[in-house]
Amino acid sequence: MRSFDVVVIGAGPGGEVAAGKLAEAGLSVAIVESDKVGGECSFYACIPSKALLRPGELLAEARRTAGVSAAVTGPLDVRAVLDYRDELIGHLDDGYQVPWLTERGITLIRGRGRLAGQRRVVAGDEVIEARRAVILAGGTRAALPDIDGLAGARPWTNREATTAEAIPASLIVIGGGVVGAEMTQAYASLGARVTLIAGGHGLLAREEDFAGEQVAASLKEQGVDVLTGATATSVRRDDSGVTVRLSDGGSVTADEILVATGRTPQTADLGLETVGAPADGYVRVDERMRVPGHDWLYAIGDLNGRALFTHMAKYQAGIAAGEILGRSIVTEHLADGAGSPRVIFTEPQVAAVGLTSAAAAAAGLRTRVVDVETDGNAGGRFSGGGGGTSRFVIDTDRDVLVGVTVTGTAVADFLQAATIAIVGEVPLRRLRHAVPAFPTRSEIWLNLFNALGL
Amino acid sequence: MRSFDVVVIGAGPGGEVAAGKLAEAGLSVAIVESDKVGGECSFYACIPSKALLRPGELLAEARRTAGVSAAVTGPLDVRAVLDYRDELIGHLDDGYQVPWLTERGITLIRGRGRLAGQRRVVAGDEVIEARRAVILAGGTRAALPDIDGLAGARPWTNREATTAEAIPASLIVIGGGVVGAEMTQAYASLGARVTLIAGGHGLLAREEDFAGEQVAASLKEQGVDVLTGATATSVRRDDSGVTVRLSDGGSVTADEILVATGRTPQTADLGLETVGAPADGYVRVDERMRVPGHDWLYAIGDLNGRALFTHMAKYQAGIAAGEILGRSIVTEHLADGAGSPRVIFTEPQVAAVGLTSAAAAAAGLRTRVVDVETDGNAGGRFSGGGGGTSRFVIDTDRDVLVGVTVTGTAVADFLQAATIAIVGEVPLRRLRHAVPAFPTRSEIWLNLFNALGL
Numbered sequence: 001m002r003s004f005d006v007v008v009i010g011a012g013p014g015g016e017v018a019a020g021k022l023a024e025a026g027l028s029v030a031i032v033e034s035d036k037v038g039g040e041c042s043f044y045a046c047i048p049s050k051a052l053l054r055p056g057e058l059l060a061e062a063r064r065t066a067g068v069s070a071a072v073t074g075p076l077d078v079r080a081v082l083d084y085r086d087e088l089i090g091h092l093d094d095g096y097q098v099p100w101l102t103e104r105g106i107t108l109i110r111g112r113g114r115l116a117g118q119r120r121v122v123a124g125d126e127v128i129e130a131r132r133a134v135i136l137a138g139g140t141r142a143a144l145p146d147i148d149g150l151a152g153a154r155p156w157t158n159r160e161a162t163t164a165e166a167i168p169a170s171l172i173v174i175g176g177g178v179v180g181a182e183m184t185q186a187y188a189s190l191g192a193r194v195t196l197i198a199g200g201h202g203l204l205a206r207e208e209d210f211a212g213e214q215v216a217a218s219l220k221e222q223g224v225d226v227l228t229g230a231t232a233t234s235v236r237r238d239d240s241g242v243t244v245r246l247s248d249g250g251s252v253t254a255d256e257i258l259v260a261t262g263r264t265p266q267t268a269d270l271g272l273e274t275v276g277a278p279a280d281g282y283v284r285v286d287e288r289m290r291v292p293g294h295d296w297l298y299a300i301g302d303l304n305g306r307a308l309f310t311h312m313a314k315y316q317a318g319i320a321a322g323e324i325l326g327r328s329i330v331t332e333h334l335a336d337g338a339g340s341p342r343v344i345f346t347e348p349q350v351a352a353v354g355l356t357s358a359a360a361a362a363a364g365l366r367t368r369v370v371d372v373e374t375d376g377n378a379g380g381r382f383s384g385g386g387g388g389t390s391r392f393v394i395d396t397d398r399d400v401l402v403g404v405t406v407t408g409t410a411v412a413d414f415l416q417a418a419t420i421a422i423v424g425e426v427p428l429r430r431l432r433h434a435v436p437a438f439p440t441r442s443e444i445w446l447n448l449f450n451a452l453g454l
Numbered sequence: 455m456r457s458f459d460v461v462v463i464g465a466g467p468g469g470e471v472a473a474g475k476l477a478e479a480g481l482s483v484a485i486v487e488s489d490k491v492g493g494e495c496s497f498y499a500c501i502p503s504k505a506l507l508r509p510g511e512l513l514a515e516a517r518r519t520a521g522v523s524a525a526v527t528g529p530l531d532v533r534a535v536l537d538y539r540d541e542l543i544g545h546l547d548d549g550y551q552v553p554w555l556t557e558r559g560i561t562l563i564r565g566r567g568r569l570a571g572q573r574r575v576v577a578g579d580e581v582i583e584a585r586r587a588v589i590l591a592g593g594t595r596a597a598l599p600d601i602d603g604l605a606g607a608r609p610w611t612n613r614e615a616t617t618a619e620a621i622p623a624s625l626i627v628i629g630g631g632v633v634g635a636e637m638t639q640a641y642a643s644l645g646a647r648v649t650l651i652a653g654g655h656g657l658l659a660r661e662e663d664f665a666g667e668q669v670a671a672s673l674k675e676q677g678v679d680v681l682t683g684a685t686a687t688s689v690r691r692d693d694s695g696v697t698v699r700l701s702d703g704g705s706v707t708a709d710e711i712l713v714a715t716g717r718t719p720q721t722a723d724l725g726l727e728t729v730g731a732p733a734d735g736y737v738r739v740d741e742r743m744r745v746p747g748h749d750w751l752y753a754i755g756d757l758n759g760r761a762l763f764t765h766m767a768k769y770q771a772g773i774a775a776g777e778i779l780g781r782s783i784v785t786e787h788l789a790d791g792a793g794s795p796r797v798i799f800t801e802p803q804v805a806a807v808g809l810t811s812a813a814a815a816a817a818g819l820r821t822r823v824v825d826v827e828t829d830g831n832a833g834g835r836f837s838g839g840g841g842g843t844s845r846f847v848i849d850t851d852r853d854v855l856v857g858v859t860v861t862g863t864a865v866a867d868f869l870q871a872a873t874i875a876i877v878g879e880v881p882l883r884r885l886r887h888a889v890p891a892f893p894t895r896s897e898i899w900l901n902l903f904n905a906l907g908l
Binding site: 084 | 467495500501504505508509512513515516519520521522523524525526527528529530531532534535537538542763764765766768769772783785787789790794795796797805832833835836837864866867868869870871873874875876877878880883884885886887888889890891892893894895896897899900908
């Protein structure tokens with residue numbers, strides 16, 4: 001029986017980073033993967049979705065910028081966008097990802113990985129030993145909702161939507177969350193006629209209300225049919241395409257249908273029952289990413305349900321690896337779990353961290369909420385230009401920020417300032433000395449300080 | 455004799471903000487301006503320069519982005535760029551700036567302002583009283599170096615360069631600082647053949663060496679002739695244009711010449727001698743922006759020489775106003791004075807805050823310096839794309855950042871995160887929990903944490 005210090009099940013971003021940190025520290029590490037090294041993110045999520053989104057965003061900014069608009073004579077080159085997408089995802093061959101593992105001396109085992117009792121893992125057709133720890137990093141997959149006829153209508157999930165070889169003339173999207181909103185944005189900008197069935201809660205229901213409202217309004221302006229009242233009651237595919245019947249009695253027909261109504265953890269076949277742990281749902285972990293009652297067993301990334309983001313999977317990988325290596329780096333702060341930093345790459349983008357105003361109120365905090373216009377400063381006259389709102393949620397008892405949401409064009413990189421302010425718990429009376437440079441759009445911070453009379 | 459609580463001399467950004475804060479607090483305020491309300495920044499510096507720079511930057515990114523490049527076939531529309539610039543600077547009429555003052559009940563007095571003894575100001579043709587305080591905010595003007603024949607050659611300063619009605623076919627720029635580098639970038643992108651005489655220190659001598667080197671290399675790629683060895687020894691204008699003779703024996707001829715070799719404070723005619731204060735050079739102030747020995751006299755903005763940036767003038771305005779209103783908001787930190795946040799809008803942009811590695815060493819700090827590639831992460835595959843370096847300077851004794859410099863395309867808004875980390879003195883062991891979102895270019899922070907083994 002082969003034996004390793006640590007066995008990692010799942011070679012997505014979380015599993016890779018954990019394996020890498022442990023191997024770099026001198027431990028022997030095996031990583032078991034039944035699908036692609038690099039995971040959902042590299043092939044079917046973050047990477048291809050942003051490759052589909054960025055060109056439309058950039059072209060829109062070029063078209064509204066004086067002096068540049070006249071230089072823009074043509075439409076997006078859809079074939080070139082798809083080709084670049086294909087290049088970034090290695091044409092769905094994960095070979096380019098493997099050297100990162102082998103260079104670090106990590107043993108890659110192709111095949112399914114599952115627990116087989118204490119510190120034992122079935123890896124493909126062999127059983128291996130994990131002397132110190134097993135890290136579960138098997139992620140999630142798209143959940144299919146229980147809608148009459150849906151499964152038989154060959155629906156797309158994020159996988160098909162991010163890897164499509166051509167843009168259909170028309171697309172129905174079910175689900176107004178991150179994937180639904182981003183793919184609606186992408187396909188609309190690439191020329192598809194899109195109908196978004198967002199359900200009763202509207203778009204981006206976990207974010208500040210204005211975020212979903214602004215994205216919905218923008219999508220409508222781009223020609224998307226955004227349905228927020230009705231839900232899908234049945235789906236049929238025939239020669240004319242896919243037809244969705246709606247709860248309000250209407251119906252929609254399109255060439256393809258994308259279902260983006262949530263994720264489901266890949267827990268069922270992990271053998272958790274062989275060690276006496278719950279074998280369904282998200283794998284519950286403590287703040288050290290350990291499965292309670294099993295000091296050798298960790299679960300990181302989507303699988304533990306704390307925060308379904310690549311960056312948080314990598315963050316959790318660092319926590320688990322640190323713990324295994326004997327140096328605990330646990331810290332309690334608000335930019336974790338539901339408050340994790342998050343960016344939705346629609347137009348406008350939505351970048352948020354910490355608590356929404358509603359979540360802060362629900363948590364019983366005494367708060368002050370300050371809203372400023374994202375482009376309401378000199379910087380917004382030169383770049384951006386898509387409008388938007390920046391909301392700061394302040395815990396008035398502690399004089400610190402507990403949540404920030406910024407909407408607007410290309411605001412993704414505005415987020416790190418907010419995350420540092422929240423994680424660093426920098427008091428506002430000190431924060432006001434962090435002067436944003438003129439004329440940058442970061443003067444949203446100056447507007448905050450002015451609104452607070454600081 | 456008219457009497458006010460506070461008299462502000464100079465209605466640039468610093469003077470305006472100070473007057474505004476004081477008036478909003480209920481004080482009676484007069485502001486004296488002999489030129490334009492809004493100051494150098496609004497008409498001859500920050501605003502028009504960015505209007506000239508942004509279109510070229512955006513077009514360059516569009517041209518190197520897959521799917522977008524094919525849509526962009528035309529050149530910059532120079533006329534449209536200049537028209538937008540003219541719109542932003544109000545066609546050099548400051549009328550649009552005045553309502554901001556009058557709405558706050560501030561009395562605008564057109565004319566020269568100068569001290570006339572304790573708490574007395576000559577404002578145009580009247581003498582007025584300042585019961586509580588006088589704030590000097592007269593700014594700087596371009597300095598002309600002592601080069602044979604220069605003054606007679608009708609050289610441009612920042613004023614002519616930012617407001618030119620047409621782009622000359624060729625331009626010589628003397629000076630490799632911020633203005634010289636930005637105007638070289640702007641005119642090159644707008645079609646001029648530019649020769650930059652940067653002098654012996656190379657470009658952007660106050661920043662990390664790599665910043666100036668990268669900007670110089672980029673300008674050369676754009677066709678600029680960058681001369682770093684030689685200096686100008688004489689200048690002559692005749693019918694064929696302006697000819698500069700160089701210290702290495704060579705010469706350059708062009709249609710126009712821009713001199714950007716520094717600024718000089720407008721101190722001489724301020725009447726400082728009437729209160730016994732030094733009447734030349736920058737006006738020295740303490741950390742409350744007060745002129746030492748005169749508890750009623752403040753100097754803010756360029757005039758005090760601490761940090762020649764609009765945002766720092768506004769920041770100092772807040773400190774002075776706070777002091778006058780009886781609430782001191784002085785804080786000592788490293789993102790002030792020479793360490794102030796600063797952005798140079800070249801291609802690549804340079805965004806820096808705090809100490810450079812050389813300045814930290816000179817200050818006797820024990821430091822660790824970490825360099826990462828600005829576009830060396832997934833986010834750099836979607837936006838940016840201009841390369842660049844991110845340098846983090848860490849005070850290892852205190853476990854905090856003391857300086858950050860980021861070069862790259864469109865990195866201006868990366869700066870606020872660094873400024874907050876430095877001003878907030880967030881320990882790195884805590885900072886590593888501020889997770890940058892994937893896939894954003896803010897993962898320069900993740901690369902930092904990884905390099906530190908955190």
